[in-house]
Amino acid sequence: MNESWNAAGPAVAARAVTKTYGNGVRAVRGVDLEVPPGEIRAVVGENGAGKSTLMKMFYGLEQPTSGEILVGGRPRVLRGPSSAIALGVGMVHQNLMLVPSFTVAQNVVLGVEPGRRGLVDAKAAVETTARLAEESGLAVDPGARVDEVSVGMRQRTEILKALHRRAKVLILDEPTAVLTPQETEDLFAAVRRLREGGMTVLFISHKLREVREISDTVSVMRAGSLVGTVPTADATERSLAAMMVGRDLSLDVHRVPARRGEVTLRVRRLGYEAPTGQSLHRLSFDVAAGEIVGVAGIEGNGQSELAEILAGLRRPTAGTIHVGDTDTAGLDVAGHRRAGVGYVPEDRLHNGAALDESIADNLVVDRHDRPPLARRGVLHPGAVRAHAERLIGQYAIRTPDPSVPVRALSGGNLQKVIVARELSARPRLLIASQVTRGVDIGAMRFMYERLVAARDNGAAVLLISADLTELLALSDRLLVLKDGLLAGRFDDTTGLTEKHVGLYMLGVEHHGPEHLTAGLDTGEEPAA
Amino acid sequence: MSSVLDVVLSSAFLAAVLRVATPYLLAAFGGLVAERAGISNIALEGQMLAAACTGALVAGYSGSVALGALGGLTVATLLGLLLAALRLELGADAIIAGIGLNLLASGATAYAVYTLLDDKGGTSGLRSGTLPTVPLPGIESVPVLGDALSGQNLVTWLAFLAAPFVAWLFYRTRFGFHLRAVGEKPDAAASVGIPVRRVQYAGLALSGALAGLAGVFLSMGHVSFFVRDMTAGRGFIALAAVFLGGLRPWGVFLAALGFGAAEALAVQLGTLDVPPQLVSTIPYAMTLLALALYAWRRKRRGTGEPVPASL
Numbered sequence: 001m002n003e004s005w006n007a008a009g010p011a012v013a014a015r016a017v018t019k020t021y022g023n024g025v026r027a028v029r030g031v032d033l034e035v036p037p038g039e040i041r042a043v044v045g046e047n048g049a050g051k052s053t054l055m056k057m058f059y060g061l062e063q064p065t066s067g068e069i070l071v072g073g074r075p076r077v078l079r080g081p082s083s084a085i086a087l088g089v090g091m092v093h094q095n096l097m098l099v100p101s102f103t104v105a106q107n108v109v110l111g112v113e114p115g116r117r118g119l120v121d122a123k124a125a126v127e128t129t130a131r132l133a134e135e136s137g138l139a140v141d142p143g144a145r146v147d148e149v150s151v152g153m154r155q156r157t158e159i160l161k162a163l164h165r166r167a168k169v170l171i172l173d174e175p176t177a178v179l180t181p182q183e184t185e186d187l188f189a190a191v192r193r194l195r196e197g198g199m200t201v202l203f204i205s206h207k208l209r210e211v212r213e214i215s216d217t218v219s220v221m222r223a224g225s226l227v228g229t230v231p232t233a234d235a236t237e238r239s240l241a242a243m244m245v246g247r248d249l250s251l252d253v254h255r256v257p258a259r260r261g262e263v264t265l266r267v268r269r270l271g272y273e274a275p276t277g278q279s280l281h282r283l284s285f286d287v288a289a290g291e292i293v294g295v296a297g298i299e300g301n302g303q304s305e306l307a308e309i310l311a312g313l314r315r316p317t318a319g320t321i322h323v324g325d326t327d328t329a330g331l332d333v334a335g336h337r338r339a340g341v342g343y344v345p346e347d348r349l350h351n352g353a354a355l356d357e358s359i360a361d362n363l364v365v366d367r368h369d370r371p372p373l374a375r376r377g378v379l380h381p382g383a384v385r386a387h388a389e390r391l392i393g394q395y396a397i398r399t400p401d402p403s404v405p406v407r408a409l410s411g412g413n414l415q416k417v418i419v420a421r422e423l424s425a426r427p428r429l430l431i432a433s434q435v436t437r438g439v440d441i442g443a444m445r446f447m448y449e450r451l452v453a454a455r456d457n458g459a460a461v462l463l464i465s466a467d468l469t470e471l472l473a474l475s476d477r478l479l480v481l482k483d484g485l486l487a488g489r490f491d492d493t494t495g496l497t498e499k500h501v502g503l504y505m506l507g508v509e510h511h512g513p514e515h516l517t518a519g520l521d522t523g524e525e526p527a528a
Numbered sequence: 529m530s531s532v533l534d535v536v537l538s539s540a541f542l543a544a545v546l547r548v549a550t551p552y553l554l555a556a557f558g559g560l561v562a563e564r565a566g567i568s569n570i571a572l573e574g575q576m577l578a579a580a581c582t583g584a585l586v587a588g589y590s591g592s593v594a595l596g597a598l599g600g601l602t603v604a605t606l607l608g609l610l611l612a613a614l615r616l617e618l619g620a621d622a623i624i625a626g627i628g629l630n631l632l633a634s635g636a637t638a639y640a641v642y643t644l645l646d647d648k649g650g651t652s653g654l655r656s657g658t659l660p661t662v663p664l665p666g667i668e669s670v671p672v673l674g675d676a677l678s679g680q681n682l683v684t685w686l687a688f689l690a691a692p693f694v695a696w697l698f699y700r701t702r703f704g705f706h707l708r709a710v711g712e713k714p715d716a717a718a719s720v721g722i723p724v725r726r727v728q729y730a731g732l733a734l735s736g737a738l739a740g741l742a743g744v745f746l747s748m749g750h751v752s753f754f755v756r757d758m759t760a761g762r763g764f765i766a767l768a769a770v771f772l773g774g775l776r777p778w779g780v781f782l783a784a785l786g787f788g789a790a791e792a793l794a795v796q797l798g799t800l801d802v803p804p805q806l807v808s809t810i811p812y813a814m815t816l817l818a819l820a821l822y823a824w825r826r827k828r829r830g831t832g833e834p835v836p837a838s839l
Contacts, residue, residue: 061719080721081718081719081720081721082721085720085721091719093719097713097715097716097719098713098716099708099709099712099713099716100712100713101708101712102708102709102712106705107716110705110706110709110716110717110720110722111706111717111720111721111722112720113702113705115702118701118702118703119701119702120700120702120705161720
């Protein structure tokens with residue numbers, strides 16, 4: 001299938017490619033890009049910079065409005081993924097394209113199943129998958145159901161899918177967004193091995209540290225155009241960030257030392273028996289007004305459960321939780337809101353917003369039932385709109401109109417809608433979970449400033465994140481969760497290194513119970 | 529009470545279960561195929577009804593039972609394709625479109641019968657014949673089972689073969705593999721180059737054909753005429769069997785058989801001294817009970833999902 005490849009030319013290339021959507025949006029403007037065979041090319045840019053659209057054109061999911069796409073050194077018309085696959089292009093999508101109830105092997109062969117006369121040879125599928133896994137070093141369990149394996153294995157399954165189709169070009173769209181640090185390491189090792197075998201890899205990301213680690217060259221996109229391509233060795237995170245946003249921008253957050261006020265969140269011997277997922281055991285900690293307490297840990301060690309308990313989405317099975325003087329352990333979500341809890345959920349698409357509803361409506365869901373937005377149970381549309389326009393301005397949400405459904409917003413803008421709603425309610429306690437996951441560097445910086453501002457205005461902030469750099473940059477104090485238990489507590493984050501905290505995340509080190517509970521009042525009753 | 533036991537344990541009752549379960553089985557498998565293809569076929573009822581009517585009319589006018597059956601199957605298949613087209617080409621909600629097709633089938637069959645035969649009730653004035661029964665050689669000598677199995681209709685055998693057929697189709701063939709992928713995760717199927725719509729059209733055509741066979745059995749199996757609205761909700765009960773059976777071929781088989789047994793029981797109890805109104809509610813009460821049980825089991829199994837929304 002690849003005999004039409006011209007060995008001398010680039011593996012993939014775009015020539016003066018422009019993509020204009022039906023609604024007039026020009027997502028890609030006159031991009032010229034060449035990727036030679038056997039190179040790992042990172043493509044970076046903010047959300048909406050056009051990198052995903054460009055990749056979709058290489059994979060046949062979108063067709064260029066003008067210009068040419070080249071695969072294997074020749075201009076091609078890619079009518080759909082099947083023609084891209086036939087030419088040797090494979091793509092691993094950000095939201096993985098796997099059938100959950102199928103096994104790993106079934107997903108790998110789906111579409112090009114082994115077998116004769118319309119039948120599927122299940123045994124051959126397992127053997128093929130095992131062989132590909134062995135050759136590429138991408139460890140998977142061929143017989144396991146995809147919905148029962150880790151995210152990392154799902155992603156390896158996706159790569160094996162491309163290998164099974166004899167891909168010579170592999171497009172990885174934000175592959176590390178869902179991975180733990182260890183899984184990311186493994187992925188990078190596998191990608192390097194694929195390169196040794198002659199694979200061309202396009203690596204889409206906005207995590208500049210990872211780009212520096214994995215790629216040979218970096219192409220930077222901004223507002224639909226290609227800004228430049230530089231050898232990775234010559235680039236720094238700072239220079240790349242400047243190219244991405246068009247001005248010098250650093251993620252260093254300026255923080256004055258925290259002025260701790262009274263204890264706002266008081267958690268004592270909190271326990272939770274999870275039907276599925278991670279259970280929690282005997283968690284005790286405080287978060288005071290005016291401080292940011294970070295929660296570190298490898299994903300799946302109880303962070304999600306803890307956040308959802310504190311937000312009222314799950315009920316703890318043991319222990320007490322107080323927000324101020326209110327015992328919130330038995331309250332529903334509305335009760336938590338009344339007690340002054342704000343919540344930015346980790347899965348913003350699922351829990352954070354009603355995607356088909358407008359920005360304006362999403363901004364009032366927590367306060368639509370009272371003045372000034374409603375009077376005697378009847379909404380005041382003018383007030384709802386004015387409220388939305390005010391927050392859109394304050395939080396720099398990029399949208400033509402408050403009536404736009406939030407589904408149409410980019411990841412960073414959608415997150416701004418949620419953060420705007422939660423912070424404008426002036427919570428005394430903010431639970432912020434994976435606030436910057438999948439948002440671009442500009443929005444990231446904006447979120448950081450807002451969180452620090454909320455802290456300085458006296459809010460207690462519990463910041464849960466998989467990004468250790470972020471935790472160390474923002475947290476006044478840091479807790480580490482491991483297997484649903486507190487494994488570490490750092491009351492001073494200055495000088496704390498990622499490596500050191502990593503040891504606690506992995507369970508190599510842990511603090512003793514006296515250190516973890518030092519200074520906490522032990523009484524069952526809150527000190528009024 | 530002992531008389532009830534006598535009824536249930538007789539070979540005549542077993543024979544009745546097989547007979548009564550036939551349309552449930554076929555329609556339920558029709559529903560299962562559509563559901564797994566990702567489009568709910570709530571129009572099973574209408575497809576059965578249209579097939580029953582077409583079958584009786586074509587057989588009556590042409591004098592050929594085979595031609596009648598073929599006509600019925602064709603109409604139901606076309607209705608399956610029509611539902612798919614409404615969903616896929618026009619973006620209609622499958623449930624609303626299905627309700628529309630059911631109403632259309634009910635009205636159109638009554639209208640056709642009245643126009644052609646000047647009869648508001650059915651096609652009893654037309655001589656249309658029945659589908660053949662299949663005697664199994666030697667089976668009569670087996671005690672109890674023999675009496676029940678001998679002389680069953682061809683379609684009844686097909687209905688019982690439908691379970692292994694659908695299981696084979698789903699889990700062994702490339703088409704079934706693609707159908708399940710398309711129904712569960714259309715994006716994933718499309719991203720590996722599977723023609724999603726084509727697979728869904730094929731699934732809905734097969735779904736309609738299976739419902740059509742169930743309909744043909746109603747008007748040409750043991751009776752030789754069509755009666756207005758003769759499906760009497762069987763399409764919906766079959767749909768309940770699809771979910772009760774956990775969307776798996778053998779589960780659906782057992783659920784449909786259970787509903788068949790419940791109706792057969794109702795018929796048999798009708799001959800005893802039990803109020804007929806009460807008896808005729810048995811299949812429907814069974815359906816409700818079964819669905820409640822299904823929901824309860826699902827809840828107990830627990831998906832581990834927290835409260836869905838954050839607000």
